[in-house]
Amino acid sequence: MKKVLLGAAVVGALVSAGAQAQVPADRSIKYRQGGFQIMAIHFGRINAHIKGERNLTPAQLEMNAQVVDTMAKVVFEGFVEGTDQSANTKAKPEIWKEFAKFKDGGAKLSAETAKLVAAAKTGDKAQLQAAFGGVGGACKACHDVYRNN
């Protein structure tokens, strides 16, 4: 028992020493990754509806689209300078070398997610599908350039 406790204390000390040096970067990384995860889940629900795997009500469709739209705006707050220097991120250093261009990708995403909200409000599947494709294209365009896969 004593040995286990001692081991835990040593591990705890190492973890907190490591964490202390990295707190700001890791917090930003977790923030943006968490935001992307939420965004992807709600985007996936809309996809399931389009494919006929789920049957969402207009209110549910709109809520999911709103979450995607909101996350598309907030995730970019997590791209704080210097947060490419971590083993926990897939963000490429190029982001901070050409930040205006990267932010442009974010603006394009927001423009498409706004259309997704509008399409969700109509409840029309063809419109939803077109808007979904536009958003998906914006995701991919950025990932291809700025994310390590």
Ligand code: HEC
């Ligand atoms: C302007 C650029 C950009 C756009 C647009 C973008 N992403 Fe990303 N995404 C990134 C970057 C960069 C990362 C890597 C973040 C990291 O690891 O720190 C990422 C990571 C992710 C992750 C992984 C998160 C994790 O847990 O590691 C998911 C899921 C994701 N994006 C989904 C999406 C979806 C869905 C869209 C479109 C609706 C989208 N992204 C649009 C740049 C973008």
